Amino acid sequence: MSLPDRDELIERYQPDRSRPGLRVNFISSADGAVTLDGRSGGLGNPTDRILFHLLRMFSDAILVGAGTARAEGYGPVRLEEDALRWRRRAGLEAYPQMVLVSGRLDLDPAAALFTDAPRRPIVITHAASDDEQRDALGEVANVLVHGVDRIDMIAALAELRDHYGLGQILCEGGPYLFGTLQHAGLVDELCLTLAPILAGPGAGRITAAPPRADGASIEGPVADVQPMRLASLLEADGAVFLRYVRP
Secondary structure: OOOOOHHHHHHHHOOOOOOOEEEEEEEEEOOOOOOEOOEHHHHOOHHHHHHHHHHHHHOOEEEEEHHHHHHOOOOOOOOOHHHHHHHHHOOOOOOOEEEEEOOOOOOOOOOHHHHOOOOOOEEEEOOOOOHHHHHHHHOOOEEEEOOOOOOOHHHHHHHHHHOOOOOEEEEOOOHHHHHHHHHOOOOOEEEEEEEOOOOOOOOOOOOOOOOHHHOOOOOOOOOOOOOOEEEEEEEEOOEEEEEEEOO
């Protein structure tokens, strides 16, 4: 089978813009691996890429951990012309805002992710991060400080929404960031692609407990196990595309 046409995909995946939402997008192998040869991109196929770009088209912001940005070779956000037209008709900014999360601030201010970005990126960190690196990144990005020695993602998302107007946020990983967001009860939706691949042992799951030393964790109440409702199921080229939302 192939995916439905573009109009049906838009109908299935377009978020409710009447309220803010955090959507998480991941791919895993059929046996639960989040990466193949160290990268999630190794699990994907052209069909998965269609949905990847569609979810970006809907979003006000793309939220990603610094480790994932490095491992996956993130560059500036780019959209196809039809996606740009759709965003103009919807009254959105031409490009979604790139937001990077990093406790160590192990990011290169000279990287194209910053220097060639269509919108000035945002970096979220905590107060114990390196002052000089914060200053260096402040030349090419807006650096938001939330939390003393661990990132407070509840406060960070509140600022993204209230100050920057970023209501629809798409998280593209990695597992530590997903774990942090779920820990805080912030996940409204999960889009999960199951790739028709058996990756074998070794790789982690799509969610992980953030290590305290990395600064990628959060103080506050731990969310209970979170039930989700299956909102959409598609199959194409042997892959299964699942969309789960809060009940």
